[in-house]
Amino acid sequence: xxxxxxxxxxxxxxxxxxxxxxxxxxxxxxxxxxxxxxxxxxxxxxxxxxxxxxxxxxxxxxxxxxxxxxxxxxxxxxxxxxxxxxxxxxxxxxxxxxxxxxxxxxxxxxxxxxxxxxxxxxxxxxxxxxxxxxxxxxxxxxxxxxxxx
Amino acid sequence: xxxxxxxxxxxxxxxxxxxxxxxxxxxxxxxxxxxxxxxxxxxxxxxxxxxxxxxxxxxxxxxxxxxxxxxxxxxxxxxxxxxxxxxxxxxxxxxxxxxxxxxxxxxxxxxxxxxxxxxxxxxxxxxxxxxxxxxxxxxxxxxxxxxxxxxxxxxxxxxxxxxxxxxxxxxxxxxxxxxxxxxxxxxxxxxxxxxxxxxxxxxxxxxxxxxxxxxxxxxxxxxxxxxxxxxxxxxxxxxxxxxxxxxxxxxxxxxxxxxxxxxxxxxxxxxxxxxxxxxxxxxxxxxxxxxxxxxxxxxxxxxxxxxxxxxxxxxxxxxxxxxxxxxxxxxxxxxxxxxxxxxxxxxxxxxxxxxxxxxxxxxxxxxxxxxxxxxxxxxxxxxxxxxxxxxxxxxx
Ligand code: SF4
Numbered sequence: 092x093x094x095x096x097x098x099x100x101x102x103x104x105x106x107x108x109x110x111x112x113x114x115x116x117x118x119x120x121x122x123x124x125x126x127x128x129x130x131x132x133x134x135x136x137x138x139x140x141x142x143x144x145x146x147x148x149x150x151x152x153x154x155x156x157x158x159x160x161x162x163x164x165x166x167x168x169x170x171x172x173x174x175x176x177x178x179x180x181x182x183x184x185x186x187x188x189x190x191x192x193x194x195x196x197x198x199x200x201x202x203x204x205x206x207x208x209x210x211x212x213x214x215x216x217x218x219x220x221x222x223x224x225x226x227x228x229x230x231x232x233x234x235x236x237x238x239x240x
Numbered sequence: 241x242x243x244x245x246x247x248x249x250x251x252x253x254x255x256x257x258x259x260x261x262x263x264x265x266x267x268x269x270x271x272x273x274x275x276x277x278x279x280x281x282x283x284x285x286x287x288x289x290x291x292x293x294x295x296x297x298x299x300x301x302x303x304x305x306x307x308x309x310x311x312x313x314x315x316x317x318x319x320x321x322x323x324x325x326x327x328x329x330x331x332x333x334x335x336x337x338x339x340x341x342x343x344x345x346x347x348x349x350x351x352x353x354x355x356x357x358x359x360x361x362x363x364x365x366x367x368x369x370x371x372x373x374x375x376x377x378x379x380x381x382x383x384x385x386x387x388x389x390x391x392x393x394x395x396x397x398x399x400x401x402x403x404x405x406x407x408x409x410x411x412x413x414x415x416x417x418x419x420x421x422x423x424x425x426x427x428x429x430x431x432x433x434x435x436x437x438x439x440x441x442x443x444x445x446x447x448x449x450x451x452x453x454x455x456x457x458x459x460x461x462x463x464x465x466x467x468x469x470x471x472x473x474x475x476x477x478x479x480x481x482x483x484x485x486x487x488x489x490x491x492x493x494x495x496x497x498x499x500x501x502x503x504x505x506x507x508x509x510x511x512x513x514x515x516x517x518x519x520x521x522x523x524x525x526x527x528x529x530x531x532x533x534x535x536x537x538x539x540x541x542x543x544x545x546x547x548x549x550x551x552x553x554x555x556x557x558x559x560x561x562x563x564x565x566x567x568x569x570x571x572x573x574x575x576x577x578x579x580x581x582x583x584x585x586x587x588x589x590x591x592x593x594x595x596x597x598x599x600x601x602x603x604x605x606x607x608x609x610x611x612x613x614x615x616x617x618x619x620x621x622x623x624x625x626x627x628x629x630x631x632x633x634x635x636x
Contacts, residue, residue, distance in 0.1 A: 117280075118305040119304055123305060123306060127372075159280060161281065165279075190302075191287075195284065196283040198282050215387060
């Protein structure tokens with residue numbers, strides 16, 4: 092059983108997760124679908140999700156694209172700049188494991204080669220609905236406190 | 241006043257993709273701008289050589305998620321040229337339909353991003369909402385929202401059904417009405433004018449000298465469009481205008497793009513109203529003979545050039561992609577110089593940059609990035625292949 096304090100914190104966290112989007116070498120397909128999820132048709136803002144520019148303000152890091160060797164250090168740095176608790180979503184086949192770009196000489200592999208990943212959303216690119224489903228799963232995971240860090 | 245250097249990127253809220261701009265500032269004014277690319281370099285060209293011709297089509301499509309059809313069409317046209325394939329008229333028409341839908345979606349996307357950069361988020365939401373109509377049409381035709389995978393060597397993979405056809409025409413009516421609203425907005429809205437006029441100036445001579453292409457060049461008053469100058473597919477049978485503007489600034493680029501949406505709608509109506517009958521693909525030959533080919537294609541961002549070389553083997557021997565954004569980057573530092581720091585994201589966004597298309601060659605040796613001259617690169621290449629037992633020293 093968690094203490095009241097932890098339960099309140101977990102409840103508060105699920106109300107308004109702020110996301111930051113990091114393009115680690117994506118083809119843009121996943122990125123535009125992330126942005127599309129923010130716009131009226133899909134509107135993730137109804138879950139309190141707002142996109143934010145600064146890693147220090149964000150709770151969820153959305154990584155799109157296979158991690159290129161150039162971007163790896165930057166990805167780790169952005170991850171380290173985020174305040175705890177933080178969650179990472181690997182969006183798309185590329186971020187999940189390299190996708191079509193695995194074994195390319197400029198590519199390290201999926202996002203989990205560089206940082207710990209909490210949730211994988213498959214697809215090339217995943218539909219915005221899939222992203223929303225993923226984020227909802229992530230939120231219920233946080234609510235279930237067990238998985239919360 | 242001391243000059244300071246401000247880095248913009250690779251991770252920056254204003255840039256959706258990684259690129260780095262070193263801005264030298266004097267107060268608020270940008271006095272110099274240097275560009276560093278390569279954060280998105282993955283090695284797709286090399287990867288294409290490890291796949292067979294058909295597989296490479298779907299890899300090349302993933303060069304860019306916004307103009308995926310442009311890249312794929314360029315590539316398959318090259319392969320068809322090498323194989324001497326004549327593709328059916330219906331396939332050509334379907335390629336045009338997808339290409340123009342892609343242009344509309346890309347321009348609406350740009351409109352939203354540019355509106356976001358100037359702090360006009362209502363317009364951002366509006367244009368992205370309307371963009372969903374195009375995405376629905378693309379999905380109905382191809383089965384996917386982003387990577388349509390419509391092209392195959394010898395034609396297209398899916399036909400346009402009667403229902404889909406009518407559905408698109410209905411969506412085009414809605415889109416036309418919305419585009420007219422954007423045109424009204426672009427020409428009447430004072431805040432939009434105040435924020436875009438005179439920003440990121442690129443005079444005509446400078447645009448030509450720096451080899452700009454696409455809407456950027458047309459917004460500087462040069463009517464250059466591959467669809468007109470060197471018609472491919474069935475563009476020579478279609479009636480459309482090349483939109484230009486003499487504004488030579490971000491406003492001109494906005495103007496050109498919104499009017500191009502209207503032209504694309506016009507093209508789509510023409511093609512859909514008399515879609516040629518017949519098959520939509522021919523059989524792919526088992527073996528692609530040796531040969532090479534270059535194709536130009538007017539992608540939403542400008543002229544896209546692909547080169548493919550075949551040596552008779554199962555895989556392409558070389559694939560080279562020259563994306564339009566690469567040509568346009570030359571102009572960016574010119575446009576940035578003399579402008580305000582606050583305008584930098586807008587100016588960069590105004591060329592509609594696509595880094596994933598552009599990042600083609602950098603050398604990363606032990607973590608250090610270096611710029612190589614062509615001569616160095618050639619020596620490097622010769623050494624590389626020598627190790628594999630091939631000697632290129634005699635080739636001039
Ligand atoms: S998963 Fe597909 S859409 Fe996403 S970055 Fe990779 S290739 Fe692009």
